Amino acid sequence: MLTLTKHFTLHFAHALTNYNGPCQHLHGHTYHLAVTVCASDISQEASEDYIMDFHNLKQLVEDAVVNKFDHSVVLSTHNPLAKTLGGEANAVIMEKEPTTENLLRYFAQLVADRLPQNVKLRSVKLGESPTSEAELILD
Numbered sequence: 485m486l487t488l489t490k491h492f493t494l495h496f497a498h499a500l501t502n503y504n505g506p507c508q509h510l511h512g513h514t515y516h517l518a519v520t521v522c523a524s525d526i527s528q529e530a531s532e533d534y535i536m537d538f539h540n541l542k543q544l545v546e547d548a549v550v551n552k553f554d555h556s557v558v559l560s561t562h563n564p565l566a567k568t569l570g571g572e573a574n575a576v577i578m579e580k581e582p583t584t585e586n587l588l589r590y591f592a593q594l595v596a597d598r599l600p601q602n603v604k605l606r607s608v609k610l611g612e613s614p615t616s617e618a619e620l621i622l623d
């Protein structure tokens with residue numbers, strides 16, 4: 485299978501509610517996001533000159549995820565800080581906790597909703613440090 489991947493760097497703050505560890509406090513990470521796509525119809529990929537223009541994929545992920553999350557504060561609706569920071573222009577309030585896993589699922593949905601019909605999301609990888617990353621692999 486032929487896949488295309490674009491890499492992005494985002495900086496944002498989060499805090500986890502009811503979490504016993506350093507991530508319960510408001511703090512930031514430098515996240516590394518990798519978005520991988522493939523052709524919707526794998527039987528067609530060999531006949532295509534390209535699956536998707538890298539520039540278009542970059543623009544799409546920036547519109548869907550990067551422009552919203554970079555330099556933001558991400559909290560769940562359950563976090564007490566959401567009441568005070570929720571009105572800030574750079575606040576992103578999610579229904580679920582902003583764990584790497586939940587952020588991945590959310591980012592995947594945001595990207596998948598914007599892909600052209602002939603392109604399918606294959607995987608999304610999110611690292612919150614050079615040694616810690618999670619990957620969501622789609623069928």
Ligand SMILES: [Zn+2]
Pocket residue numbers: 498507511512513
């Ligand atoms: Zn954290």
